[in-house]
Structure formats: structure tokens, C-alpha cells
Amino acid sequence: MNIILLGPPGAGKGTQAARLVAKHGMRQLSTGDMLRAAVKAQTPVGLEAKAVMDRGELVSDAIVSALIDDELAAMGESTGAIFDGYPRTAAQAEALDALLAKHSRKLHHVIELEVNEDALVERITGRFTCANCGEGYHDVFKRPEVEGVCDRCGSTEFKRRPDDNEETVRTRMVEYRAKTAPILPIYDARDIVSRIDGMADIDEVSEAIEQVLAS
Ligand code: AP5
Numbered sequence: 625m626n627i628i629l630l631g632p633p634g635a636g637k638g639t640q641a642a643r644l645v646a647k648h649g650m651r652q653l654s655t656g657d658m659l660r661a662a663v664k665a666q667t668p669v670g671l672e673a674k675a676v677m678d679r680g681e682l683v684s685d686a687i688v689s690a691l692i693d694d695e696l697a698a699m700g701e702s703t704g705a706i707f708d709g710y711p712r713t714a715a716q717a718e719a720l721d722a723l724l725a726k727h728s729r730k731l732h733h734v735i736e737l738e739v740n741e742d743a744l745v746e747r748i749t750g751r752f753t754c755a756n757c758g759e760g761y762h763d764v765f766k767r768p769e770v771e772g773v774c775d776r777c778g779s780t781e782f783k784r785r786p787d788d789n790e791e792t793v794r795t796r797m798v799e800y801r802a803k804t805a806p807i808l809p810i811y812d813a814r815d816i817v818s819r820i821d822g823m824a825d826i827d828e829v830s831e832a833i834e835q836v837l838a839s
Pocket residue numbers: 631632633634635636637638639640655656657659676677678680681682683684685688708709710711712716747748750751752760761762763765766787796822823824825826829
């Protein structure tokens with residue numbers, strides 16, 4: 625099964641994708657994570673993307689679609705894909721259709737996480753992750769069970785994203801509204817969009833997603 629998780633910054637795409645990976649053995653294809661890895665490794669893509677990401681703007685369509693193409697090429701055919709943060713523009717939606725055809729895949733569901741924008745700044749500015757295993761946390765909503773120790777791997781190192789400050793988050797939201805939300809009608813016309821209340825508890829959101837996948 626191949627699905628798109630759609631929603632503004634902080635909607636919970638990464639959180640829910642990680643759960644789907646653990647539960648169903650699907651693969652999370654997060655262009656944000658791929659770009660951050662490229663920035664860290666200082667590849668040509670990373671060098672080009674860094675300043676754009678720090679401003680909260682969108683990296684070029686060609687770059688992100690090439691990253692997705694590479695990942696799909698490297699994946700086993702039977703492994704389901706979770707597109708997290710891709711596509712984000714009409715051009716990317718078109719590119720994804722071509723990539724799915726190229727890699728003999730079908731798109732089964734587009735899941736839109738509906739959230740209240742006012743809550744997103746708090747979610748994002750409170751976010752941190754384990755520097756070792758990437759497990760996601762939040763200062764208020766999801767603290768480690770033992771203070772300062774990762775629940776999953778026991779590491780005591782945590783990190784925060786450089787674009788998780790209020791000013792950049794506002795730009796990311798403007799970008800979402802202007803360029804990403806307008807692609808929903810493409811998928812509505814195919815009758816594959818399910819809308820889920822992303823303001824519910826993390827577990828409740830997961831349950832709602834499971835119901836969509838089972839439908
Ligand atoms: P990307 O990494 O995709 O960031 P984003 O879309 O802004 O989304 P986030 O990762 O911030 O949010 P999320 O929905 O994953 O939320 P999370 O689960 O972490 O992109 C970053 C940048 O890369 C872009 O700005 C752009 O420059 C570039 N880029 C990436 N893809 C691109 C593309 N396709 N085209 C062009 N440029 C691209 O949750 C957030 C926090 O809330 C966490 O702390 C979590 O614990 C908490 N939380 C989650 N769910 C809940 C809940 N239900 N209740 C309470 N708290 C919750």
C-alpha cells in the first residue's frame with residue numbers, strides 16, 4: 625500500500641509515519657529528512673538546500689522529485705511507501721504520478737491531517753528528537769519516560785531542528801497554504817482523500833489512520 629500524509633508543518637506527519645513503519649513495515653519517504661541528511665553530509669543538494677530550508681521556503685521541485693525517485697528505485701516492490709512531506713506543489717504531484725507509474729506503484733490513500741494552525745507553533749517550537757535513533761519528542765506533549773533518556777535507545781543526546789523557530793514556522797505555513805493545500809483537489813477528484821482530526825491525541829490519530837488503511 626502507498627499513501628501520502630498531507631498536512632501543514634507540525635501536523636504530525638513524521639510522528640504518524642514512524643508508527644506506520646513500526647506497525648506495518650512500510651517505508652517512510654520524508655523529503656525533509658532526506659534534505660536534512662544531505663545538508664549534514666554537505667552534498668551538492670545539501671549545500672543548495674540549506675539556506676532555503678532555514679528560511680522555511682520550498683526547495684526546487686526537481687531536487688525533491690529526484691530524491692524520491694532514488695528511494696523508490698532502491699525499495700523492494702512489496703514494501704509500502706509513506707510519502708511524508710511530498711508532494712508539496714502541483715508540479716511535484718505531477719512528478720509523483722510519473723514516478724509511481726515508473727516504479728509500478730499505485731497510490732491508495734491521501735490522508736490529510738487537519739489541524740488548527742494556532743496550535744502548530746507550540747507543537748513545533750517544543751519539538752526535539754533523539755540524536756541517536758531519531759525518536760521524536762515534545763517538551764509538553766511527549767516527554768521521555770525517564771527525563772533526559774531516550775525511551776527507544778537509551779541515548780542522552782537530543783537535538784532540535786534549526787528551522788523550528790517561530791519566524792521560520794510562519795513562513796513554512798504560508799508556503800503550505802499557498803502551494804501545498806491547493807494540490808488536494810487533484811486527489812479529491814480521484815476520491816482517495818481521507819480527512820483526519822490531527823488535533824486529537826497521537827494515539828487517536830493513529831487509530832483513525834488505521835481505519836483508513838483497513839477501509
Ligand atoms: P519537513 O521536514 O517536511 O517539515 P514540515 O512539513 O514543515 O513538517 P514537520 O516535519 O515540521 O511536521 P510533521 O507534520 O512531521 O510533525 P511531527 O510529527 O514532527 O520539511 C522541512 C523543510 O524541507 C521545508 O520547509 C522545505 O524547505 C524542505 N522540503 C521538504 N520537503 C520538500 C518538498 N517536497 N518540496 C520542497 N521543499 C521541501 O510533529 C510535530 C511535533 O508535535 C512533535 O514534537 C510531535 O511530538 C508533536 N505531535 C505530533 N502529533 C501530535 C498530536 N496529535 N498531539 C500533540 N502533539 C503532537
